[in-house]
Amino acid sequence: MYKLLSIVFLIGSSVAALADTIEVEMLTKNDAGDRMVFSQELIRAEIGDVILFLPTDRSHNAQSVKGALPDGQESFKGKQNKAVEYLVTETGLSAVVCAPHQAMGMVALIVVGNDLSNAQQVLDARLRGKGKDKIKALIEQAKATQP
Numbered sequence: 001m002y003k004l005l006s007i008v009f010l011i012g013s014s015v016a017a018l019a020d021t022i023e024v025e026m027l028t029k030n031d032a033g034d035r036m037v038f039s040q041e042l043i044r045a046e047i048g049d050v051i052l053f054l055p056t057d058r059s060h061n062a063q064s065v066k067g068a069l070p071d072g073q074e075s076f077k078g079k080q081n082k083a084v085e086y087l088v089t090e091t092g093l094s095a096v097v098c099a100p101h102q103a104m105g106m107v108a109l110i111v112v113g114n115d116l117s118n119a120q121q122v123l124d125a126r127l128r129g130k131g132k133d134k135i136k137a138l139i140e141q142a143k144a145t146q147p
């Protein structure tokens with residue numbers, strides 16, 4: 001149902017890159033026993049990829065945060081208990097939150113093209129509680145683990 005196969009042919013090149021669909025589950029409890037979490041919290045992607053947030057457990061959503069995404073990247077807001085897609089069109093960082101649980105730390109950070117240039121804007125955006133602390137930690141983690 002949610003399968004999406006996007007093939008991007010790089011013009012002028014013999015290389016054909018296959019865009020990925022990255023599945024992220026919205027969980028009340030993960031296998032490690034952590035509560036109110038996305039299954040991936042540091043999500044690395046490239047332009048053309050689709051990040052698909054799945055309503056594996058109930059009462060969660062995924063949405064972007066005003067000011068905490070790259071210029072030109074379309075914002076998104078999933079409904080509770082519904083899958084939502086984020087089609088990556090720009091490089092940079094995006095914060096993603098679950099509206100009911102962001103203050104409990106249910107957030108994720110998308111890193112596209114290993115571009116961390118909008119880190120300060122993301123830190124300045126309106127994030128709450130443990131979610132804000134976790135986004136800060138994820139930015140540090142992204143810096144420390146640059147591929």
Ligand SMILES: [Cu+2]
Nearest residue numbers: 060098101106
């Ligand atoms: Cu949630």
